Amino acid sequence: MNPFVYIRADSVAQAIREHGADAGSRFLGGGTNLVDLMRYGVDRPTRLIDVTRLPLAQIEALPGGGLRIGSQVKNSDLAADARVARGYPVLSEALVNGASPQLRNMATTGGNLLQRTRCYYFYDVAFACNKRRAGSGCSALEGQNRIHAILGQSNACIATHPSDMAVALAALDAIVHVEGPRGARAIPLTEFHRLPGDTPNIDTNLQSGELVTAVELPATPFAARSHYLKIRDRASYAFALVSAAVALDVQAGTIRSARVALGGVAHKPWRATAAENALAGQPATEASFNRAAEAALAGARGYEHNTFKIELAKHTIVRALSELSERTV
Numbered sequence: 001m002n003p004f005v006y007i008r009a010d011s012v013a014q015a016i017r018e019h020g021a022d023a024g025s026r027f028l029g030g031g032t033n034l035v036d037l038m039r040y041g042v043d044r045p046t047r048l049i050d051v052t053r054l055p056l057a058q059i060e061a062l063p064g065g066g067l068r069i070g071s072q073v074k075n076s077d078l079a080a081d082a083r084v085a086r087g088y089p090v091l092s093e094a095l096v097n098g099a100s101p102q103l104r105n106m107a108t109t110g111g112n113l114l115q116r117t118r119c120y121y122f123y124d125v126a127f128a129c130n131k132r133r134a135g136s137g138c139s140a141l142e143g144q145n146r147i148h149a150i151l152g153q154s155n156a157c158i159a160t161h162p163s164d165m166a167v168a169l170a171a172l173d174a175i176v177h178v179e180g181p182r183g184a185r186a187i188p189l190t191e192f193h194r195l196p197g198d199t200p201n202i203d204t205n206l207q208s209g210e211l212v213t214a215v216e217l218p219a220t221p222f223a224a225r226s227h228y229l230k231i232r233d234r235a236s237y238a239f240a241l242v243s244a245a246v247a248l249d250v251q252a253g254t255i256r257s258a259r260v261a262l263g264g265v266a267h268k269p270w271r272a273t274a275a276e277n278a279l280a281g282q283p284a285t286e287a288s289f290n291r292a293a294e295a296a297l298a299g300a301r302g303y304e305h306n307t308f309k310i311e312l313a314k315h316t317i318v319r320a321l322s323e324l325s326e327r328t329v
Contacts, residue, residue: 002038008050012179012211015051019209020181022047027211029072029111032103037116041125042132056110056213059083065219068177071110071212075165076101078109088217090226090245091168097230098164100237110212113166113176113192116203117159117267118239120144130156131200138200146305147241150313151297152266157200158303160264161193162239167263168228170271171245174217180210189215193268200267222247222259225327229320230263231312240264242313244320248284255279255288260296260321265313272296275317284325286318293317 005022009015019025024046026034037043056070059081067083078084079095099107121127121139128137140148140158148158166189174189193204206212217223226247232238243263249256258279260272275296282288293314300310 002044002046004045005047006050007047008053010053012054012056012213015049015054015211016180016209018047018049019211025049027051027110029108030074030106031111032099032107033111033115036123040123042116042123051211052108062216062219067217069109069215069217071108071214073109074105075099075107075109075112076104079104086224088168088172088223088226090171090223090228090247091165091217093228094164094168094230094243094245097228097243109165109215112163113169113212113215114204115162118162119148119159122159131159131196134199134201141303144305145303147239147264148303148306149266150300150302150306150309151262151270152195152268153301154196154198154200156198157196157267159196159200159267161203161266161268163269164228164230164240164243164263166193167243167261167269168226168245169215169217170261170269171226171247171259172217172223173220173259174215176212177214177216178206178210179213180207182207184213186216189269190271196267220247222249222257225249225324226259227320227324227327229316229323231316242309242316244313244316246317246320246324248279248321248324250284250325253283255282255284258292260292260317262296262313262317265300265309272317274298279321284321286322289318289321289325290314292321 026045028048057072060068085092127139176187230243245261247259260275262270275292278292278295
């Protein structure tokens with residue numbers, strides 16, 4: 001691990017100012033991902049700016065409905081909050097299915113959004129990785145790619161985003177609030193992360209020095225009728241092979257609107273709008289769910305070791321929607 005300067009910020013303004021003083025700066029929250037990246041030599045920050053003492057650890061009700069979640073809210077606290085469990089069950093379920101209790105007690109909302117891929121080749125500096133060093137190549141294309149992307153990938157990168165929480169937020173139309181040297185702005189969660197294209201080393205659409213301050217959950221007709229299903233190799237502390245966050249607004253057996261987001265399949269939480277369009281106006285039946293699943297995976301492409309994920313993703317969507325429908329219809 002390389003030497004670095006440690007600074008504890010007392011305000012958002014100070015954190016942003018300190019970050020701007022050194023291009024090698026990183027914001028430090030729970031550290032559950034960043035410390036690993038530093039230990040393996042993947043990230044070598046010259047300055048760590050501790051933001052854990054900032055007043056960003058509250059969950060607040062919004063005047064028009066919905067919730068505002070501070071970026072320093074711990075994953076365990078967010079999952080256990082009664083307003084979240086009752087009004088946004090897909091988010092509570094996703095958090096409980098993510099990592100271990102010990103990690104959830106440390107990991108923060110903002111840090112969860114910003115965690116980096118768990119691709120083996122990204123973490124092993126002996127291998128070529130365009131995400132780690134642009135232009136060096138992608139070892140996963142011809143390597144062990146069982147956990148890799150089947151949607152939205154490029155010839156430069158087939159890594160997947162590891163977050164469970166972010167998949168749920170994508171289905172909930174969440175909005176990410178950030179502050180930086182140029183002021184505050186709001187970014188829809190679906191636009192916060194990037195597809196790899198030719199620049200897989202750039203994970204998000206954050207500008208230099210911007211700090212995530214909160215996530216807003218809007219009031220929607222389907223948020224309380226939502227569900228998260230995660231398929232993984234073992235029952236605990238494993239990243240998703242495929243996951244699905246689903247929500248339905250059903251009236252008299254007919255789907256008025258739906259939300260479907262997938263995890264473990266793309267470089268970012270994947271909002272399956274084709275599936276949502278296929279579900280709108282249809283009966284809440286397994287046949288409708290199957291058609292939506294086919295639409296969601298129509299453009300999928302597998303590799304030597306992960307083609308199975310295409311069918312697995314379809315089955316995951318159908319099962320998640322079926323389980324949710326049994327609760328709500």
